[in-house]
Amino acid sequence: MDNDNLSNFIHDIIDADLKSNKYNSKINTRFPPEPNGFLHIGHAKSICLNFGIAEKFQGHCNLRFDDTNPLKESDEYVQSIISDIKWLGFNIQDNILYASDYFEQFYEYALILIKNRKAYVDDQSAELIKINRGTLNKPGENSPNRDRSVEENIMLFENMKAGKYGDGEKVLRAKINMNAPNLNLRDPIMYRIIHTSHHRTDNKWCIYPMYDWAHGLEDSIEKITHSICTLEFEDHRPLYDWYLSQLDIHHPQQIEFARLDLSYTVMSKRKLKELIDNNYVDGWDDPRMPTISGFKRRGYSPESIKIFCNKIGVAKRDSIIDYALLEYCVREDLNKKALRVMAVLNPIKLIIDNYPDDKVEELSAENNPENELDGTRVLPFSKELWIERSDFMEDAPKKYFRLSIGKEVRLKHAYYITCTEVVKNDAGEVIAVHCTYDPKSKGGWTNDGRKVRGTLHWVSTQHAIDAEVRLYDRLFNVENPLNSKKINNFTDAINSSSLSILKNCKLEPSLSNINLDVHYQFLRMGYFYVDSNSTKDKLIFNRTSTLRDSWKKT
RNA sequence: UGGGGGAUCGUUCAAUGGUAGGACACAUGGUUUUGGUCCAUGGGAUUGGGGUUCGACUCCCUAUCCCCCAGCCA
Numbered sequence: 001m002d003n004d005n006l007s008n009f010i011h012d013i014i015d016a017d018l019k020s021n022k023y024n025s026k027i028n029t030r031f032p033p034e035p036n037g038f039l040h041i042g043h044a045k046s047i048c049l050n051f052g053i054a055e056k057f058q059g060h061c062n063l064r065f066d067d068t069n070p071l072k073e074s075d076e077y078v079q080s081i082i083s084d085i086k087w088l089g090f091n092i093q094d095n096i097l098y099a100s101d102y103f104e105q106f107y108e109y110a111l112i113l114i115k116n117r118k119a120y121v122d123d124q125s126a127e128l129i130k131i132n133r134g135t136l137n138k139p140g141e142n143s144p145n146r147d148r149s150v151e152e153n154i155m156l157f158e159n160m161k162a163g164k165y166g167d168g169e170k171v172l173r174a175k176i177n178m179n180a181p182n183l184n185l186r187d188p189i190m191y192r193i194i195h196t197s198h199h200r201t202d203n204k205w206c207i208y209p210m211y212d213w214a215h216g217l218e219d220s221i222e223k224i225t226h227s228i229c230t231l232e233f234e235d236h237r238p239l240y241d242w243y244l245s246q247l248d249i250h251h252p253q254q255i256e257f258a259r260l261d262l263s264y265t266v267m268s269k270r271k272l273k274e275l276i277d278n279n280y281v282d283g284w285d286d287p288r289m290p291t292i293s294g295f296k297r298r299g300y301s302p303e304s305i306k307i308f309c310n311k312i313g314v315a316k317r318d319s320i321i322d323y324a325l326l327e328y329c330v331r332e333d334l335n336k337k338a339l340r341v342m343a344v345l346n347p348i349k350l351i352i353d354n355y356p357d358d359k360v361e362e363l364s365a366e367n368n369p370e371n372e373l374d375g376t377r378v379l380p381f382s383k384e385l386w387i388e389r390s391d392f393m394e395d396a397p398k399k400y401f402r403l404s405i406g407k408e409v410r411l412k413h414a415y416y417i418t419c420t421e422v423v424k425n426d427a428g429e430v431i432a433v434h435c436t437y438d439p440k441s442k443g444g445w446t447n448d449g450r451k452v453r454g455t456l457h458w459v460s461t462q463h464a465i466d467a468e469v470r471l472y473d474r475l476f477n478v479e480n481p482l483n484s485k486k487i488n489n490f491t492d493a494i495n496s497s498s499l500s501i502l503k504n505c506k507l508e509p510s511l512s513n514i515n516l517d518v519h520y521q522f523l524r525m526g527y528f529y530v531d532s533n534s535t536k537d538k539l540i541f542n543r544t545s546t547l548r549d550s551w552k553k554t
Numbered sequence: 555u556g557g558g559g560g561a562u563c564g565u566u567c568a569a570u571g572g573u574a575g576g577a578c579a580c581a582u583g584g585u586u587u588u589g590g591u592c593c594a595u596g597g598g599a600u601u602g603g604g605g606u607u608c609g610a611c612u613c614c615c616u617a618u619c620c621c622c623c624a625g626c627c628a
Contacts, residue, residue: 033628130626134624136555183623258621312566313568315566317561318621319567320565321565322566335591402589411587521590547591549589
């Protein structure tokens with residue numbers, strides 16, 4: 001990945017900081033997910049940004065779990081996040097950290113703020129705190145508990161920690177300014193009481209730090225230099241800075257960028273979970289999901305995701321990236337590495353009348369025209385073949401290069417054939433096509449200068465293996481399901497045909513010894529990848545993407 | 555209408571007072587044993603109005619539009 005050439009406004013800031021020796025020339029970043037869901041491609045953007053900066057500037061990037069809310073988090077999510085980041089190819093062996101490992105330190109820091117009269121325990125109910133916070137246009141009102149003595153605050157805070165109060169009975173608040181125009185500064189809550197066991201600290205704690213209190217401290221403890229987050233945290237930066245200044249500890253610079261949004265999908269963990277919970281998709285790794293695990297199962301390569309993340313750029317304005325760009329990136333990568341094979345998805349029979357009944361020929365086929373090193377394989381050829389239903393048409397339009405009666409086409413790697421006759425069932429559906437072949441065109445070529453435009457893929461019926469193939473389309477019918485005038489709820493825009501399952505597909509026999517981790521190109525049909533639920537007895541392929549198709553029916 | 559951000563081809567990212575450029579998408583050709591790949595060509599943008607300047611996407615004024623914030627979520 002050549003990200004040395006990458007640049008964006010954050011790189012510019014770092015360049016300037018390096019020049020002024022702001023952080024002793026050591027650059028540290030972090031990727032801080034909350035383990036409350038699976039990672040999606042928006043996270044991949046952040047991962048590539050943060051790990052990419054570490055690579056480019058010879059620094060470090062930590063994976064740090066922001067596990068400050070036991071109500072929503074679990075080890076299952078921790079494990080999925082680790083595995084997704086490893087799959088993307090970033091080295092995190094020694095860099096997996098947890099906010100929960102710093103809880104003791106956070107507590108000590110809180111005591112310092114209390115002693116400096118910068119924090120107090122508040123007994124007000126959640127409702128009251130909300131009311132007294134004021135509104136966008138109205139200033140807040142001081143809590144009656146705001147001026148408790150240091151001693152009383154320490155005692156109450158210790159009691160909070162010791163579990164003497166129930167959930168919501170007390171909170172620790174920073175004493176800043178209830179009149180601040182920035183709502184985040186109106187005595188924000190630092191600790192709340194939650195009597196729930198935590199996936200790592202178990203029942204050791206019943207007070208848990210809020211994001212704003214914890215995040216800067218985590219960054220500071222880890223000696224992060226550039227704390228990169230998304231735009232909605234711009235309003236939180238004054239608070240981030242306030243906590244660190246009060247404590248007078250290492251002070252990273254928070255920088256905000258616009259999160260990734262992709263057309264025809266949704267990107268919030270909450271919405272994705274809603275799709276799962278309501279059975280619109282099969283789970284976090286459903287191949288239609290914009291999750292890392294979804295893309296993996298769909299057959300995207302980690303490289304294609306990284307190419308994409310580096311191509312979309314980093315800026316501060318809200319934008320929606322065209323899904324077509326993602327598809328371009330996966331095609332670009334897979335075109336180089338996918339092994340070409342032949343598979344007929346919607347089969348009809350092709351009978352070569354002048355080919356000997358029992359003869360079987362072994363033809364040689366290249367595995368990848370983009371890479372000679374991928375070698376060749378052997379294809380069995382015989383009198384009866386499967387071809388694609390859409391490759392025959394009775395009344396073909398002018399520019400149809402495929403099969404219709406009287407027309408000659410090439411069978412890839414095999415022979416020229418000319419269509420002679422079509423067989424239909426009682427319902428008028430085509431069930432078989434007859435043709436003759438030209439024995440002199442073996443390998444799919446003659447020297448007589450004949451022009452044969454169409455080339456079809458095929459599979460010998462007696463050698464074919466069966467498989468199920470799953471075709472995927474966009475999950476939503478509108479570009480921006482969360483903000484579309486055409487619909488009320490985002491689920492109204494779900495594409496009801498985002499999945500279609502083909503159960504009668506015929507694959508060339510070389511696919512019987514399948515390699516699970518290989519990306520295939522089914523010739524002329526697209527890129528395909530073995531599904532994780534595939535078995536020896538029931539082979540299942542997912543279509544990663546179609547090929548670009550410049551042929552448009554009139 | 556309190557505060558914080560942001561407006562550049564259809565989409566997205568650049569241009570840091572000096573020829574508005576790239577990528578994707580689209581269109582048209584060429585090559586081709588995949589209607590793939592590859593190659594070439596084309597159309598297409600500075601939110602509006604003023605100002606400063608030899609020169610403005612960039613600086614100033616003004617108007618407009620969009621996003622975020624009133625969780626004991628992150």
